[in-house]
Amino acid sequence: MNRRQCIGFAGALALTPLVRATTPDRYNTALAAFPDFSGVVVAGTGSKILYSQGIGKADPQAGTPLTISTRFESGSVSKWIASIVVMKMVDLGLLKLDEPIIRYLPAYRADTGSQLTLRHLLSHSSGVPNDVSAARKADPSLAYTELDQMEAVKRYASGDLAFKPGTEWDYSHSNWLIVKAVVEQTSGKSYADCLQQWVLAPLKLGESGLFSGESSAVPGMAVAYSAANPPFERKVNAIPGYMAMAGGFYASAPDMLRLMDGVLGGRVLSPDAQQVLMRVQMPKQRYALGGRTQVELIAGQMREAAWEDGSNGGFRLVARRVLADGQSVIVMNHTSYPHQKVGHIASALMDVSYGFEPSTSSKA
Numbered sequence: 001m002n003r004r005q006c007i008g009f010a011g012a013l014a015l016t017p018l019v020r021a022t023t024p025d026r027y028n029t030a031l032a033a034f035p036d037f038s039g040v041v042v043a044g045t046g047s048k049i050l051y052s053q054g055i056g057k058a059d060p061q062a063g064t065p066l067t068i069s070t071r072f073e074s075g076s077v078s079k080w081i082a083s084i085v086v087m088k089m090v091d092l093g094l095l096k097l098d099e100p101i102i103r104y105l106p107a108y109r110a111d112t113g114s115q116l117t118l119r120h121l122l123s124h125s126s127g128v129p130n131d132v133s134a135a136r137k138a139d140p141s142l143a144y145t146e147l148d149q150m151e152a153v154k155r156y157a158s159g160d161l162a163f164k165p166g167t168e169w170d171y172s173h174s175n176w177l178i179v180k181a182v183v184e185q186t187s188g189k190s191y192a193d194c195l196q197q198w199v200l201a202p203l204k205l206g207e208s209g210l211f212s213g214e215s216s217a218v219p220g221m222a223v224a225y226s227a228a229n230p231p232f233e234r235k236v237n238a239i240p241g242y243m244a245m246a247g248g249f250y251a252s253a254p255d256m257l258r259l260m261d262g263v264l265g266g267r268v269l270s271p272d273a274q275q276v277l278m279r280v281q282m283p284k285q286r287y288a289l290g291g292r293t294q295v296e297l298i299a300g301q302m303r304e305a306a307w308e309d310g311s312n313g314g315f316r317l318v319a320r321r322v323l324a325d326g327q328s329v330i331v332m333n334h335t336s337y338p339h340q341k342v343g344h345i346a347s348a349l350m351d352v353s354y355g356f357e358p359s360t361s362s363k364a
Contacts, residue, residue, distance in 0.1 A: 026352050027043065027051045030349055030351070031055070034345055038066075038228040038334070039333035040068060040252075041332075041349060043328070043350075043353050046265065046328075047261040047265070050353065052253065054066045054070065056335070058222045058334075060228065066222065068253060068254060069254070070220060070222050070252060071208075071218055071220050071221045071251065072221070072250060072317060073224070073247070074250060074251055074310045074315075075247055075315055076247060077291070078248055080289075080290040080291035081195070081290070082176060084268065084290075085194050086179065088198045097122075099117060100116065101118065107150060108158070108178070109158055116165055119281065123282055123287055123288070123289055124172060124287060125166050125168065125282055126175050127162045128159065128178070129159045129160075129162050130170070130171070130173055131155075131159050132157065132173050142240075144238055144240070147242050149180055150181055157175070169285050173247075176246040177242055191210070192210050195209075196209075198268070202262070203262040203268065204258075205251070205258060207254070208251035208252070211239065211248055211250055213239070214238050215250055218250060220252075221250065223334065226314060228337075235313045236313045256330045256332075257328055260306065261321075276289070291306065291307065293323075298322060298347070298350055299354030303322045305320050305323060306321045308320075311339055315332075315333065316334075316342045318330070318342045318346045320346050331346045
């Protein structure tokens with residue numbers, strides 16, 4: 001039996017002025033350039049799945065089948081999800097992006113808390129050093145240690161600022177410990193409850209959520225490995241609950257497509273909040289709030305797209321959505337596939353969706 005198993009091709013392509021007719025065979029041909037890929041891919045327009053395929057096993061050692069509903073860790077795409085929750089709270093009048101965080105966290109150190117804002121934290125321009133990653137590297141067992149959120153902030157997100165907020169860009173997981181504390185203390189709810197109430201439930205995303213510790217405990221989750229072939233070695237990076245905004249979100253590929261459509265299609269945030277979410281704050285990095293907005297050559301034209309990438313342990317996720325017409329691709333992997341090649345798969349599938357031949361640069 002061929003290792004590739006097509007899970008489904010949902011519906012015929014709805015023709016638009018920007019999207020030309022294509023067929024499942026053309027997507028299959030594009031994927032054939034990546035014979036060592038294991039995971040799930042979805043291509044769609046808006047929330048409509050045009051093509052989906054699962055390749056390999058969710059757990060090759062156990063022989064667990066991989067389906068379109070298989071869940072994958074999203075890695076740093078969790079930061080974009082967290083930013084959506086923050087912007088929902090801005091919509092509700094509960095938060096302001098440019099208020100000093102000391103207003104929301106009176107227990108935070110006053111000297112830096114009076115300089116830091118949510119906008120700085122969400123755009124990685126805060127200057128808060130990445131102490132949580134340094135601590136985990138020095139003592140890997142910390143990945144399995146749960147802490148009260150403010151205790152985690154005190155230990156790993158209260159260091160002296162590396163630069164004046166807003167003047168530089170530095171990718172720091174510690175930012176998101178502070179953001180989570182702000183969300184929970186201001187809303188009076190757990191971050192999980194905020195996410196469920198304001199994002200997952202309205203969009204009916206039943207295959208998405210938060211995990212803590214090792215994600216393998218989540219029903220229907222793919223298992224992370226260092227490679228798709230024997231000898232199978234697990235590649236796990238546990239996420240404690242206090243780091244949920246930095247890397248604790250999981251989803252199936254169809255849910256990720258529906259989430260992007262719901263948020264960028266206007267069913268979660270107001271038009272103003274949606275624009276702020278996607279507006280680039282740090283131009284050199286093309287970084288907006290929790291993710292990137294990039295103008296890139298896609299299918300022969302320069303197109304502006306949401307550009308969400310994540311990795312954790314053996315998991316890889318690439319999600320792309322062209323903002324003008326909602327053309328999207330989701331690529332999820334759990335066997336440590338090179339992230340650049342995951343991006344190449346996304347580019348190849350996007351080319352096919354627009355009726356173009358996959359470019360040479362999109363192939364492995």
